């Protein structure tokens with residue numbers, strides 16, 4: 184027997200999401216419906232293949248978008264990268280005011296008056312604003328994870344002081360009492376649900392074979408004719424008209440825009456992720472939406488760069504290139520040179536043996552070939568085996584020695600490269616590791632051994648003043664990969680400018696100071712004290728504010 188398909192929805196049972204799941208997939212042995220405690224949990228059930236489908240609300244005709252769902256679709260942390268939308272379903276949503284037990288008094292208005300706290304899902308408040316404004320102005324409202332959770336809470340409360348906003352079905356399911364039906368502002372109040380699946384899963388690839396009725400995907404004729412797509416992207420928000428240009432591409436391709444939403448990108452303020460839904464009639468060779476993204480000017484499809492591409496993006500972000508940090512492989516470099524050296528030692532020994540052989544030979548021409556290149560060449564051209572052996576060895580030697588010397592020079596360059604700054608290394612490590620290492624395999628360990636790391640840019644100033652300023656410079660915060668922490672980012676040129684200004688100012692004081700003060704001071708002891716003080720101050724400021732070496736400080740102070 185085939186495994187039943189697993190469908191998840193926002194629980195507990197009897198929520199509107201549960202109703203939408205039953206309507207879409209039906210109730211049978213081939214379908215297992217199970218509740219998730221949040222939308223995020225339903226998304227991760229799909230990502231981890233713990234569910235085949237998830238039924239998630241995306242928008243309501245009265246109250247607009249479900250922002251929690253948009254945020255999960257934006258997937259800023261790359262947690263749900265395989266989650267995709269495969270169908271949608273429209274559910275008429277009728278709300279009721281529900282209490283835990285029968286009120287003592289039959290007068291509805293009196294029962295309303297005894298209620299001092301209301302519970303429901305945040306999406307439901309805005310769908311019942313007229314009713315709430317009329318009867319419950321100023322009454323405490325408590326957001327809960329779903330409408331059925333709200334009923335579960337008030338069902339335990341029998342004083343009639345707490346009420347939930349939810350469906351009639353939820354009231355029946357939890358054994359609660361409906362005080363007022365149809366409290367929604369509009370009789371056509373409808374919530375649209377998306378049906379999600381994991382794009383890598385074979386099992387869920389044919390949604391049509393699982394949907395209970397054609398209604399679950401809308402009018403069947405309409406579905407045959409039109410295809411719906413949800414595309415998310417960001418734009419270069421500083422480019423004038425970028426959004427208008429992006430949207431005009433949909434028109435050009437005959438795509439009817441049915442909705443547009445945006446959420447903050449959380450990369451920088453006032454930059455947005457746009458969600459555009461469009462409908463079009465598929466053609467025989469339908470690749471419209473596939474090519475669409477490439478045709479939108481200034482568009483950045485909001486897929487997250489992964490792995491090596493993501494690390495390369497991060498490394499190149501730093502304007503001072505302090506993050507060009509790589510392993511230097513000191514041990515491997517040393518070992519490679521040792522192998523090359525051993526190879527040359529072997530060639531050297533073979534050459535020595537050939538020399539000995541030629542020296543002891545009775546063949547006078549061969550002996551001469553040790554001294555005269557032309558004779559060696561003649562012998563070689565005549566096919567003399569000794570000369571051939573020597574020539575082959577010379578060619579080998581030439582290639583190996585070249586390789587050895589080139590490697591040596593490269594290695595000596597590499598040895599001159601500086602260690603990364605601890606500050607840059609800490610920021611890189613933090614970004615690389617949180618919430619999980621961005622690279623897999625051995626590359627995961629590439630930043631572990633600080634003593635074997637090198638930074639490729641020319642090291643910025645290493646004097647004490649620059650170091651002090653770097654530690655205290657007001658930095659622009661940038662969100663780390665885990666979305667939890669801010670990393671301080673600043674431009675090294677601001678530090679250089681500040682150091683230059685402070686240095687000029689102090690230099691002026693230590694040079695002009697003694698001249699002017701000696702003019703006014705007449706006492707000899709005070710004069711000696713002043714000269715000593717200013718000389719010490721000069722030596723100290725050169726030591727702290729410049730990267731002069733000891734000999735240079737000594738020389739400058741003596742002068």
Ligand SMILES: O=C(O)C(=O)C[C@]1(C(=O)O)C=C[C@@H](O)C=C1
Pocket residue numbers: 193197198199200201240243249276304306307328329330331374
């Ligand atoms: O709380 C529920 O019952 C849900 O299924 C969630 C939800 C929503 O988020 O839109 C579903 C339909 C209604 O619009 C109200 C709440």
